[in-house]
Amino acid sequence: MAASALVGASGFGNWARLAAQQRLTQDDLLGFDTFGNVSLIHVTDIHAQMVPIHFREPSINIGVGAAKGKVPHLTGADFRARYGIEDGSASAYALTHDDFSALAQSYGRVGGLDRVATVVKAIRAERPDALLLDGGDTWHGSYTCHHTAGQDMVNVMNALKPDAMTFHWEFTLGSARVAEIVEGLPFAALGQNIFDAEWDEPAELFKPYEFYERGGVNIAVIGQAFPYMPIANPGWMFPEYSFGIRDAHMQQMVDEVRAKGADLVVCLSHNGFDVDRKMAGQVKGIDVILSGHTHDALPEPVLVGETLIVASGSNGKFVARVDLDVRDGRMMGFRHKLIPVFSDVIAPDPEVAAAIEAERAPYLDDLTEVIGRTDSLLFRRGNFNGSWDDLICDALISERDAEIALSPGVRWGPSLLPGADITREDIWNVTSMSYGQAYRTEMTGEFLKVVLEDVADNLFNPDPYYQQGGDMVRVGGLGYRIDIAKPQGERISEMVLLSSGEAIDPGQSYVVAGWASVNEGTEGPPIWDVVEDHVRRLGTVTVAPNTSVEVAGA
């Protein structure tokens, strides 16, 4: 299939204008001229967000190497200009960060799996055999998910009837629990790159791919789990497994499914966007990559050679629909729409709403307890510090009596608007995990620099295969300058202890508090308790703009 022969369109823009005119309806959001003979529905990185939330997209998302200046590394006005989005429109609110608090007043919350269910059912009403594919990071990220070891999400997602899923944070439930859930899943658990660590052979529990016959088309869906699981997350929780990108094995799988008669090859990926973009150039014969992990939401697919890459956001905020025209074993055309799940516009599906309520009911008093209030917009996303992590770092410094705080550069966690109550659920939404102990220790200035350099290279290595897809580790009490364009070891300079204004001394030890260590046996109180104590003591939280990181070379 020549790329030029591929006829494509993205249903985008119309609903944005309608919204600006205050006439946004569910029909506008779902409206789609059914196309071709196959429909794919993609959701990914839901992070256990079952009920509507606010979610601010990043203001800083820097691309390096071949990705410099390219989507998804555009934010704010650059992003809007690239896709012709009007300032202040519904799409500006959904896809960019500016004026977030003000626009949230007009457009309301996003997501909620009962709304997602409405979207999925509407698509199935038009195309009954549409495939629903879940890119993973589903069984992690909330109070109820933590307390049920993922069971709440398993139950609610099962009601949506997915056809396949791949994985990342799920493994932090521990391999025994993952096996217990996967063995009972009524759909395919896929990962061509999930290997047995001891034998270096494909793991038995996870199939590399699954075939589906839909609309007369033989579809192969190949799973690609997060490649760097034991590095970015605690490997001791799932020692039986090894991961990696394994693009040679991916090529082998593509060739194998083609030989078995696949007309369409779909990769359900948790690689992260830049890794997917590189993989699309390395591995021949994938028609569509449904991309997850880096939480990018793109209103149009990106075409690499003959491969479409679809990035569908996170936290239940979007559902992507991709209709394909597949004939004679070739993808001839596509129509795509990134559907924003505006919670006040899309009606909840009653059946799934009841399922969500049933999961939350036993915990409702704990979830809804008001701990404090915020005067500031609390958000996480961005390559460097966000205000949620500034608050978490402040909590670590004051509650744990530390000079410096470190908070991991994860990309999950909804936002809170100025004036909002901070409930226990809100705190858990940005902190919950199976290794949330808040450690307190000493580190030398030299070691702190090594940590920053190491994490910076995981984000800014020019070769995406050496990136892990998180953001920079967040710091409290510490300032630094980073030159992104430099190699590892030379990016970080001018490290300053903010409390004294003095330069960090490589030979001196500093008291450091942090959380989410990947090491077994880490001790300390759970981070959510640390943050809750801090917020309760403050009553009302105000987070000043963070100016402690100076960025160069972008």
Next chain:
Amino acid sequence: MKLTRRDALAIGLGATAVAMLPLRATAAAEEKIAEFTGGAEIGTGDITLEAPEIAENGNTVPIGVSAPGAEAILILATGNPSPPVATFNFGPAAGSQTAATRIRLAGTQDVLAIARMADGSFIQTSATIKVTIGGCGG
């Protein structure tokens, strides 16, 4: 609390090894290459080295090498204190010239594979394997 380097590696973001920069090929590596090739020129060709981009555990990194038609393949971890990893020799009856093993890496570095072909020529390939503290993604 007194912190040793070992303790420092076991806290914070966690670590198996720490490398500020990719470790450079050392004189020991150069010496071994010269010994293997006898100073002959090394070209490129049909030789593949399979290795993870980022090591899950720097103490045991699975690698595989293949060079159809090779008589011997030398593997070097160029940044290790002792770079030679293995030399695989293939006799005339060998069904394939393929080998796999696990190696220990002191830090981020290039792993090099050089094959001596039946006609006495040499071809090589390399892979950069990153050894990282780890942290958090997604």
